[in-house]
Amino acid sequence: MKRFSVVLDACVLYPAPLRDLLMRLSVTDLFKSHWTDQIHEEWIQALLRKDEHTQEQLIRVKDMMDAHVHDAKITNFEGLIESVDLPDPDDRHVLAAAIKCNADAIITYNLKDFSEEVLETYSIEAIHPDDFIYYQLDLAPSIVCNVVKHQRESLKNPAMNRNEFLSCLLKQQLPQSVSGLKKYIELI
Numbered sequence: 311m312k313r314f315s316v317v318l319d320a321c322v323l324y325p326a327p328l329r330d331l332l333m334r335l336s337v338t339d340l341f342k343s344h345w346t347d348q349i350h351e352e353w354i355q356a357l358l359r360k361d362e363h364t365q366e367q368l369i370r371v372k373d374m375m376d377a378h379v380h381d382a383k384i385t386n387f388e389g390l391i392e393s394v395d396l397p398d399p400d401d402r403h404v405l406a407a408a409i410k411c412n413a414d415a416i417i418t419y420n421l422k423d424f425s426e427e428v429l430e431t432y433s434i435e436a437i438h439p440d441d442f443i444y445y446q447l448d449l450a451p452s453i454v455c456n457v458v459k460h461q462r463e464s465l466k467n468p469a470m471n472r473n474e475f476l477s478c479l480l481k482q483q484l485p486q487s488v489s490g491l492k493k494y495i496e497l498i
Contacts, residue, residue, distance in 0.1 A: 313339065313341055313342045314340075315341065315411060316341055316343055316417050317343075317407050317411065317415075317416045318344070318345050318417050319349065319419075319420065320356070320404075321418055322417050327478050327481075327482055328439060328479075328482045331443070333375055333379065334457045334461055336382070337378055338453050340446055342381075343379050344407065345375075345382055345383065345384065345407075346385070346387065346403065349403075387406045387411075390409055391403050391406045394428065396423060396424060397423055397425060401420070401423045405428070409434070413434055415434060415435045416437070418439075421438060424436035440483060440487050443484060447487060447490045448490070451494060455498050456497070459497060459498045461475075462475040462498060473495075476492065479491070
């Protein structure tokens with residue numbers, strides 16, 4: 311049976327807490343995550359502009375992502391870019407990659423940039439990360455709670471209690487997911 315397959319847009323890989331959560335969920339086999347070198351380049355360049363990380367640190371994160379999520383990287387999709395039309399031409403590479411890997415969805419904050427009419431043509435939908443994580447929680451609460459618990463417990467600088475961690479996730483624009491996780495607070 312084919313697992314639900316998603317392309318993670320650069321905007322959901324930019325914030326470290328969300329990127330970490332999505333990567334941890336990606337290795338659970340609840341769904342199949344994909345990205346491209348161009349998507350990597352976008353989130354890395356955005357973080358470098360903030361001047362809080364070195365390029366070496368971010369390349370290390372990218373390499374860890376590529377190593378730990380099997381077959382995530384999409385290649386040879388560039389020929390499709392010119393054939394797709396989106397409101398923001400800079401997002402065409404994301405849709406082209408999703409078409410190439412036969413993704414079911416693109417996980418993005420930028421829903422308006424991915425025309426539902428265009429995506430429907432390819433049987434792809436754009437999903438906000440809050441909806442996506444909430445769906446995963448609804449489908450597999452024990453797995454998601456275990457992932458969240460391990461993510462929270464891995465934090466050392468600073469360490470966070472359950473409520474602090476949920477506040478951190480809330481800052482990632484995940485109110486629905488946080489509300490769902492509160493029902494399982496003792497497990498996280």
